[in-house]
Amino acid sequence: MPFLTRREFTLILFALSAFLIAYNYESSFSSLSTAALFPGANNSFSATQLLSVQDAFRDDGRRNTKYTDDLESEILGDWEIETRKQHDLGPYGLTENNQFSDWSNGDIPQTKLVGHVPGYTILENVLLANGALYLVHNLASQIFPKTEMILSTGIDVPGSNLPPVSQELKFLTRSQALDIIGYGAHRMANTTIICFDHPHSITNETFLAFYRAYSTLSPPVQTKSGPLPPSQIILPNVPRDSLSETAYYPSYQLSRIAFPFLNHIFSEDFTDFGKTERPIILDQVLLTDRVAAESGTQTFDFSADVKAPFSEEDEVAIDGKKSKKTKKKEYEIREATLIEPIDKRLPFASAFALPAPHNWVSPLSAGALILPPPQSLTTHTKKSKKARKAVTYVSTQARSIREPQLREADHENLLRELRKAGEANGFDVYVVELGSERIEGAVGTWRNLVSAAVRSSVMLGVHGDTLTYAPLLQPGSGATVIEFFPDGKFVNDHEFITRSLDIGYVAWRNTKKYTRGNLPPISPITRADSRLLSIDVHAVVNFVKEQLRK
Template sequence: MVFRSFSRRDVTLLLLGAFSMHLVSVLFSTPTETSFVISNHLHQHAEIIPPPIEPILVENFVTPSENVVQLSASNDVAPHLAPQLPMTSIVHSAPGYTIFRNLYMSNGTLFILSPNRSFPDIRMIISTSIFADASPENIAAREPNPDIMDFIIPEAAQKRWGGDVQNGVRHHIFTVEGNTVLFNDPSQFLRHYYHFVAELFFGVQAFWHGAFSASVPSTIPDPEKSSNPGGKNWNAYPIDPQTLHKSAYQLHHPLPPQIHRSIFMHSNADGWRDDPGFNSYFLRAAFPAMSVEHQEDWNDRIAATNGGSNAVRDRAWLFPVVMVVDRSAAFRESMTGSHTQRTAAQAWEYMRNAGRLRGELVGGWWESVRNAVLFFSGAGVGDVLGGTEDNDAAESTSLQLPISKKVMVTYVSRQAGSRRKLSPESHESLVAALRELANKRDFDFNVMEAETLTKEEQLQVIAKTTILLGVHGNGLTHLVFMPPTRFSAVIEIFYPGGFAHDYHWTARALGMPHFAVWNDTYLTHPDEPKVAYPEGFQGDSIPVYGPLVVKIVEDRLDGKI
């Protein structure tokens, strides 16, 4: 064979051919294993609650002399793959309100996983969740037992739910991601607008918001300056604040972490819905992203933890962050059981005494809920006022609440109802007297008959209301959505000699004065009367002297009371 040297033309053609073949192979080659990008979609376990402003402290309940332990943020290892099952700890606890980290549920029992029992008494956390009455037998029956909540030591938990992570066997625990509220109450009080909104969720918001707010020591009440010295009047709660700290007047504060779900463990879907429909309206307006589970769902979760007769281990649900709320537990301490009869008082007082209750004089801790509901109702932005941080006067030495752009007095009439209403003559004289004062003082006066208005229309009126008045009843629950102003107040008409803390305590917890009217007499803090339900309390002929109510309104607008 004879070889010859390549010419420049040959080299050029050879290179061009090679490039063409490579291009064809790239564009038209058959796929291989390396042609695909494979994603296993594995993500790092994310922390649900961001670290609080300051390290959250967990009180050790064994002895007062033991140190307070700092609660550190969880690590990034998924609990079912962790070397050890996560231990339970407490963020904050007051009677009836307890926030846990890493609480377990298996076979219907809530388990505290800990090597010791350095926790609050379980009876101050939870009950058996049966309908309540005042009989000794019922009180005893509501005491919790180990089937409701119990301790479990790490060795027992490992044997019951643990795996062998080092050898590829995961723990038999399943994380309920996010932040959960477990409501342990039956439907007994849930189907009432006041108890659901102005007591249950009022307390939840106070406790949850406070738990993730930094403590401001100067806002903690000083017993030496109490408006009820020595607690002489058992009914005069809450006491007046003594602080002039600016935060007490501020309406807007950093939001706490989102509550992702509420679980009504002992109530079905109808059990928490009131007949007028305000409970469900409130829940969807205030917490639009929050999911809701009921007793049927809880029973599903219980059943799912049973591994079956042939299973080596049971399963457990792990709640990384959960608040347990229990009405009976709240009543086991005097603040609710004797002083106020309001379960929310436990949450409110606890956070106040820890310096964590934000915007005490304007309900700043409640503002995100109030604002969300009013916005949902279509109330105009101009109807909702701010606190001192929204005013030019915020830097003045004398901190004051804002003044209403236009004063409105709203009378919630119950005259169309069958009980707890004014006598016809009292109603007529009251309306006439207030209309006369409105003309004289140039303010708006509104008689609100709730049954003739939509929910939106009612809330749009409340968003403009400065002074709310009416006979003791469900309509006064709307006070929780009133904008805080310098002249805000609640006037509650009782049958003479009667009194209840429902709207009295709630109004004062939002920084508003409350006036209890007995016909031609009124009482206010710190001279509240004892709780009483005399004959006639529920009647349809409650008397009221119109000129007295006029005087309260006028004196309030003049800054005299």
């Protein structure tokens, strides 16, 4: 290793000397005391010693005014920090300390009846243990409806081929509940919907009906967003593996789009709940049962016996003030659909007897609008700043001949005339082909069906499941559903739902048009009826144009 040269040795010695002098600056130049300038700083510029002085530093690391000098002020400035207001909203969701409800003092929560119509019952503080539901109240017989109006356990519905549910529903006094349930339970927070329908009992209207019943829980304060979504939907009789084979599957897809954080619990998980030794308490639950609705609706008095939340008797007011003026000013109109005698044949009709905000379907429509728009049959040379109106024709021509469909000539003529009318009058024409995409410009997927419906004002198709998504139509005076029937036949499933949403409805049989007020009598379609339907294409298209002009 070579020795250091004299020059290198001198440089090292100089550097060490400079370091030692700088490091011991305060002790080497004690005569430069700064006590007068910095009282309380122990005669020191040292930031290390200032650490022991209270409030010597600001939040950003600079020294406070009485401990700084001109040089530091010149370099770092003397500006003040603008503190931002902190909004502590607290922990979100269900936290560890409130996942468990405890009533070790014996004060077990009583079950409260919030709302009820046959087959749709809203309750608070419901206990789930050993696979059974428990309603706790010392006066249960006076408070709650009959069991068969809530769940169809063990009942026999004449003329129905739907089986009752096997779920147990038990009523307990508070002392009995303490003996059976114990002194605590795991908590399932917020609102839960439990639909007890068997897979073959579920229809296209199942989800829409129980969501309509759930919407009655929306506070009657004016809002644009509609009711908040439920936390979870439980289907105790539907296995996850067979979900895609049930009529609930399209609704499941729609709910996932509209409510991304909504949780679905199927039969496998619900069975596990029954196997656990720890009971569960549900904050709020909507129990739905199609068979109970079907049987109970026939004898239920919808003009007097509907139990609804936020009713006049409850005297619910804003900010605790029971002022009628406040109600009229800040509360929106909550409407219930009038259940007419012919509507009682519909197992889902009772759900619409509960009052709900007029915009209760808006969260579903908003979710559907996220989907990209489908391809239109029409081409427009002129660009419009405003969104064009649209009509959706749901075709079943690609389905089996055993399914209802238009005569091929009428179908082709309807496509041609709708395209011509759309291009001449500046509206879009969406054709949704159920079963295939063999028609040019048609869309065959579920997503495009929903996307077309939510962008349209008019929807037309043969009777059956073609008009399931008519409730998503854009609201307005021109919103209309046109349903094609065979001669002599008519059912009011879609008419009832559209009536509840103030959507126009027309039943079309061959060349005859029936509007509300002169609808034909109920005559259900049977297998013996013709599956090929004929329509007056020119009359239908002219009516569509009239509606889109509104």
